[in-house]
Amino acid sequence: VPARSDKENEARKEVEKITRAIHFVGTFTVEFFIDKENNLYVNEIAPRPHNSGHYSIEACDYSQFDTHILAITGQKLPQAIELLKPTVMMNLLGCDLDLLENEFSRHPDWHIHIYGKKERKPDRDRKSTR
Secondary structure, eight states: OOOSSTTHHHHHHHHHHHHHHTTOOSOOEEEEEEOTTOOEEEEEEESSOOGGGTHHHHHBSSOHHHHHHHHHTTOOOOSOOOBOSOOOOOOOOHHHHHHHHHHGGGOTTOOOOOOOOSOOOTTOSTGGGO
16 A cells, blocks of 8 residues: 555445445455556455455554544544554465564564464465465
């Protein structure tokens, strides 16, 4: 964050069409994929705070959780949400969690959100998800 794509405006328009059609209030997350031909595809829709927006906890002046509560309780929303610093967010799979255990103490600027999954599936790694 910020996006490293020229597809941000197209993605915003798609999200606006969806949320207007269903009269949505609250935090609404849409994950997109961009293929090699630069086509935009919706991957996942989550009508709630979602792990793809967890960067907002550390990198923005309002987190997705803050704005969700404001929205669903009818309170005034911020006019804009400020990105306080550029951020890279990664979804850590099984093999990444093993590396994290060795690297985390060397990176005080990292913020980690662990979801407590008990099992690390051996085939869930970067190579198998490409």
